[in-house]
Amino acid sequence: MFDFHIHLARLPHPKQLTQLLCNKNYDFIAIACEPWEWEEVAQLKKEFSTEIKPFKAAYGIHPMIATQANDEMFAKLQKQLQEDEHAMVGEAGIDKRYPGYDDGTQDKIFLKQAKLALELKRDLQIHCVGDYMRVLNFLIDAGFPQDISQGHEVGDLHVLPRIQEAPRPIFHRFGGDANFVKKALPYGSLFSLHEDSFRKKTTAAAIPHIPQERVFFETDADESFLDPDELVEGLENRLESVRLAYAKCRE
Numbered sequence: 001m002f003d004f005h006i007h008l009a010r011l012p013h014p015k016q017l018t019q020l021l022c023n024k025n026y027d028f029i030a031i032a033c034e035p036w037e038w039e040e041v042a043q044l045k046k047e048f049s050t051e052i053k054p055f056k057a058a059y060g061i062h063p064m065i066a067t068q069a070n071d072e073m074f075a076k077l078q079k080q081l082q083e084d085e086h087a088m089v090g091e092a093g094i095d096k097r098y099p100g101y102d103d104g105t106q107d108k109i110f111l112k113q114a115k116l117a118l119e120l121k122r123d124l125q126i127h128c129v130g131d132y133m134r135v136l137n138f139l140i141d142a143g144f145p146q147d148i149s150q151g152h153e154v155g156d157l158h159v160l161p162r163i164q165e166a167p168r169p170i171f172h173r174f175g176g177d178a179n180f181v182k183k184a185l186p187y188g189s190l191f192s193l194h195e196d197s198f199r200k201k202t203t204a205a206a207i208p209h210i211p212q213e214r215v216f217f218e219t220d221a222d223e224s225f226l227d228p229d230e231l232v233e234g235l236e237n238r239l240e241s242v243r244l245a246y247a248k249c250r251e
Helices: 014-023 035-048 063-068 071-083 105-120 132-142 178-187 201-209 228-249
Strands: 002-006 027-032 056-059 088-095 124-129 169-171 190-193 215-217
Touching: 002 215, 002 228, 014 035, 014 228, 027 035, 027 088, 035 056, 035 071, 056 071, 063 088, 063 105, 071 105, 088 105, 088 132, 105 124, 105 132, 124 132, 132 169, 132 178, 169 178, 178 201, 190 228, 201 228, 215 228
Parallel strands: 002 027, 027 056, 056 088, 088 124, 124 169, 169 190, 190 215
Antiparallel strands: none
């Protein structure tokens, strides 16, 4: 099982949970959205990620804290990414529920992280609650090139070193429509699906238009997710539920 987006440090008893997940061969990308979380995930990687059982991480500034971001935070983020040469950037993006969406603050913070992903040649985990085309336009403004994934396999993304020169946008908990999929695919985009992705009719209709090799599944599990005593089983069940929903969507 491969969980493409999980907030490991926010879950109950993260050390014990990480050990259990590694023992059960539950692969994942550990997402860290703010400075304290970067530190926790980096420490978990030091303790539990090995060459035999590796896991990837992503470090970014979530739109929920965009109005708190400053030069010091960005410097710390860049240092964190440089210390983990296989880490992704993110999650970064825009969210109309949080401050800074209407006045452009979130846009500025997202664009800065998109440029950092390009500079470091790292994939970018993107959070979007709002205008998906607005996000894509910022990727274009940042300089994301088209056709960057031609001839490359993405199936072993979680275990292999980077093999391409340009980063890919990853639309986490994807909620866009078919028109957006068509416009985003030329940029090498990957799409991470959550149970919520199938609840919106326009997104469910768009999913069959995504090439299967560009699709991944996620729980987006965090501190609000499950009772700690049922966490591992609950994660597996949730991820399997997404897989089954995807299979049904493609029938």
